[in-house]
Amino acid sequence: MTGTLQLWIIIIGLGLGSFLIRFLFLGFVGDRPLPPWLLRHLRYTAVAILPALVAPLVVWPAGNDGVPHPSYMIAAAAAFLLGYFTKNVALAVAGGALSLYVLLTVF
Known part of the structure; x- marks a missing residue:
């Protein structure tokens, strides 16, 4: 089992990574139509x-x-x-x- 600090770093890193992946589509594309x-x-x-x-x-x-x-x-x-x-x-x-x-x- 990993240590508590290492576990929290992993959880926060995965959360930020998940947020950034979603932000690429929602934040940058926004109201613009996607190509067909x-x-x-x-x-x-x-x-x-x-x-x-x-x-x-x-x-x-x-x-x-x-x-x-x-x-x-x-x-x-x-x-x-x-x-x-x-x-x-x-x-x-x-x-x-x-x-x-x-x-x-x-x-």
Whole structure:
């Protein structure tokens, strides 16, 4: 464990870094419109975040000591297929959660 002073320096440094990153967009851009190419790329941010958060939990679950569980894989595939064919994020998340619940009950 790090010392108290070092911990507070890290917390304050991370807070300032987070503030500066946000200020770059909000403070400098302000009321000016963003270019169309940047807006087009920003649309895909939400689509990239959810798989980046879920994929490590499916492929390398900490609860199983890193051994993939078939229920997680099947539920992830079901959520992916639902999202791909229906183009509905809420339905894909709900279908994946429901299939995971059913599969964990069965296995």
